[in-house]
Amino acid sequence: MECSIQGIKRDYKEPDCYTRTPLTRPFLLCILNCLALTDYDDVVLKAAFTLAFAGFLRVGEFTYKQADKELGPTFPNWFLTKGCIKTRASGGYMEVTLPASKTDPFRKGINLTIATSYDNACPVSAMKQSLARDTHRAPHEPIFCIGRYEQRALTREYIVLKLQQLAITAGLGEGMWNSHSFCRGAAMWAAEVRISESEIQTLGR
Numbered sequence: 695m696e697c698s699i700q701g702i703k704r705d706y707k708e709p710d711c712y713t714r715t716p717l718t719r720p721f722l723l724c725i726l727n728c729l730a731l732t733d734y735d736d737v738v739l740k741a742a743f744t745l746a747f748a749g750f751l752r753v754g755e756f757t758y759k760q761a762d763k764e765l766g767p768t769f770p771n772w773f774l775t776k777g778c779i780k781t782r783a784s785g786g787y788m789e790v791t792l793p794a795s796k797t798d799p800f801r802k803g804i805n806l807t808i809a810t811s812y813d814n815a816c817p818v819s820a821m822k823q824s825l826a827r828d829t830h831r832a833p834h835e836p837i838f839c840i841g842r843y844e845q846r847a848l849t850r851e852y853i854v855l856k857l858q859q860l861a862i863t864a865g866l867g868e869g870m871w872n873s874h875s876f877c878r879g880a881a882m883w884a885a886e887v888r889i890s891e892s893e894i895q896t897l898g899r
Contacts, residue, residue, distance in 0.1 A: 715869035716878040717857070719815065722747055724864040725857070726814050734827055734842040739856055741824035742838050742848065744817035745790070746876040748808050753850050753873035755795055758836060760847040770834050777833035781822055786810055788818045 717725075722743065729736040742756055758773045770777065772794045780789040792804040810818040827842065828835075838848040850873055858871045 714874045714878055715861075715871050717743075717747065717871070717875040719747070721861070721864075721866055722815055723813075724866060725860045728860050728863045731823070735840055737820075737824050737827055738838050738840065738848070739860075741817070741820040742853065743857075743876075744815050744820045745808065747815070748811070748817040749790060749806050751792075751876065752795075753853055753876060755792055756838065757848050757850045757853055759849055763836070763847065767834075769836070774837040775834050776825065776828065776831060776837055778837060779821060779825065781818065781825070785818060785822075788821060 726740055726743065729740050731737055731740065745751065746753070746756060756774050762773060763769060765772065769775070770793060774790075774792065778791045778793065782788060787807055787809045790806040790808055792806065795804055808817050810816050824838070830842075831839075831845070835845075836848070840846040840848055840852065854871065854873055857875065858868070861867065861869055861871050
């Protein structure tokens with residue numbers, strides 16, 4: 695039996711490992727420097743990217759499809775809306791409620807406290823800038839959309855495409871940027887600054 699297994703291993707190569715380029719904090723800062731904050735969509739991207747990184751979010755937790763908007767009044771039960779964000783006048787932190795998550799199968803809602811970082815990757819500052827552009831939209835509307843008035847869905851595909859384009863513009867190369875780059879990068883960066891494995895697991899829910 696052992697000889698047979700060794701023979702199979704010789705005849706069939708190991709499959710190529712599918713790597714993902716992590717979006718660590720230094721990479722995130724490089725990418726954010728490429729955004730033009732006079733542009734509505736870039737303001738949205740900055741808020742989305744910094745929230746995803748600081749909150750260890752999976753892409754599916756802050757994106758949605760155009761068809762999802764047809765859920766009407768039940769949309770807020772499944773997706774992030776403007777009403778899910780509570781910023782503080784002091785600016786020290788904001789509160790985010792995830793109505794649905796992979797780690798919340800019974801959809802009780804998960805509350806996150808996101809601290810300010812006082813730099814260009816500050817999620818609180820970026821969110822305030824985004825909300826300030828969105829005073830024309832109601833609290834039950836999606837937290838993010840593309841086009842101030844067109845209000846197209848912020849999809850997973852759009853996020854990955856923009857991440858890939860911005861990474862090239864920032865000089866980071868093509869890499870293997872994908873939907874896992876955010877939470878993977880946040881976890882790796884947390885490990886680098888010596889946050890314990892158990893705390894990283896808690897942060898990643």
